[in-house]
Amino acid sequence: MSAAPAAPRVSASVMTHPVRRPQAEELAAWLGVGNLAVDPAPDAGPSALRTALVAWGQAAPDATHHLMVQDDVAAPAALLDLVTRAAARFPEDALVFYTNWHARNGALSRLAALAGAAWVRGVPQEFTPTLAVCLPVDMAARYREFGGRSSDRHDDEVLSAFLRPGGRMALLAVPNVAEHTGTSSINGHASQGVRKAACPVDEATARPLLADGPVLERPDWLPYMRNGEGFLQLSWGTGPSAHVPWREALAQTGLTEEALRELEASHRPAGAVREVADAFGARYAEELWLHALLLGAQARAVEARLDGAAAGPELERLRERAVSTLGLASLPAEQRPGVTPGQAALLTEYAWSAIHCGRDLLSWAEPARRG
Structure with missing residues (x-):
């Protein structure tokens, strides 16, 4: 031995x-x-x-x-x-x-x-x-x-x-x-x-x-935000990678903008939309929700391919903490210092509404989950 x-x-x-x-x-x-x-x-x-x-x-x-x-x-x-x-x-x-x-x-x-x-x-x-x-x-x-x-x-x-x-x-x-x-x-x-x-x-x-x-090790694609705008990472090579707006790259994920827009029209919470738009702008309110929608869908797809998965209260706390930073981090740098605790909580709840929607209603639409 x-x-x-x-x-x-x-x-x-x-x-x-x-x-x-x-x-x-x-x-x-x-x-x-x-x-x-x-x-x-x-x-x-x-x-x-x-x-x-x-x-x-x-x-x-x-x-x-x-x-x-x-x-x-x-x-x-x-x-x-x-x-x-x-x-x-x-x-x-x-x-x-x-x-x-x-x-x-x-x-x-x-x-x-x-x-x-x-x-x-x-x-x-x-x-x-x-x-x-x-x-x-x-x-x-x-x-x-x-x-x-x-x-x-x-x-x-x-x-x-x-x-x-x-x-x-x-x-x-x-x-x-x-x-x-x-x-x-x-x-x-x-x-x-x-x-x-x-x-x-x-x-x-x-x-x-x-x-x-x-x-x-790596997902097929990664949704991320910079300065209030949504992007997709598609390449995982060693060369340079431009920031590609999600609308330009979406087709390569197997999802369609039509599917996103249908869920946006039927599931985006109207009250929260108004509050987020009033505080941070209508464009940001749209970009954050659609980004979180894609995040939820990809999380469900990745989870299905993981070799095992964490579980228990520690994982739930990790998830809560991860989403708690999403809205704040997605704002332009000059806006972050002025965000109040109430606004931070609003952004978190708003992001969760899209994540749950993406996990439950959008991920099924992905025609092929590549290894």
Whole structure:
């Protein structure tokens, strides 16, 4: 009988800039992280990559994996334990524990949550979120060498460029146990507005899902929103991918706009439509509902193909949290800060009406579910 594989040993770093050193030290103490990776040239202009390369060089000599956490993160004190258990389950993968709510990877995480998956393979054409990411140490060393040759300052873009040629993007933890704090950005992302996790949950909810929940490698197509407009991701190759409006790409999903419009006319809740349109515009009210309709239909199709599915109260909490960010994240960045709690609840209820409709009434219309 072969011996059981050795348990992973995870070292960790918190990366920071000198102006944020106090908060980085506080976070490192909270997480029990011994390494602080400080920007080695803070006066040379913003560069997340420059500091990330320092962090990836701090792996302990006996470590099998290294975790890098950015200083503007909130996470449970047990993060290292969660990461270690995840590394034991997926020892050869890059693992991501935060996904931006307004990005395609955030939309992919919501789809995975609704379908009953706990992990999902990242979108090749997009940056890989690096607020809380773990790499096997040999991969970290190769990435550090690769990044050292790059002129880019965005470590998340460079990590995707590193992973793409191998055809194996990072595994995204669908339950996000790390959360972004604040809106400032040393690396120039403040224009993106409020940036939060797509599927934020607590440790108790995440732990069983991360341990046993199924993996979604990729869907056939992905509905997502940017700045109040709906799009579809159809290509999963390594080349660039334009943002294609859903109306232009819908035929390739096997669905028809006629089917969507019929359900919109008969099932879109009139009272909520007026409230959403009054607050955020009629075009946004239409785009959000049709996007959520497609999301519900695709979630049902993906769920039917998953090898097993998560279940229980943890999954239901994950789904609720995933949909709670959908409306907010789909708004243009300048509108997000002004959204009241009541409006956020309205957007969530409105999105659910379309998701349920898509799952129950639209998914049956898909003539062929490709593998």
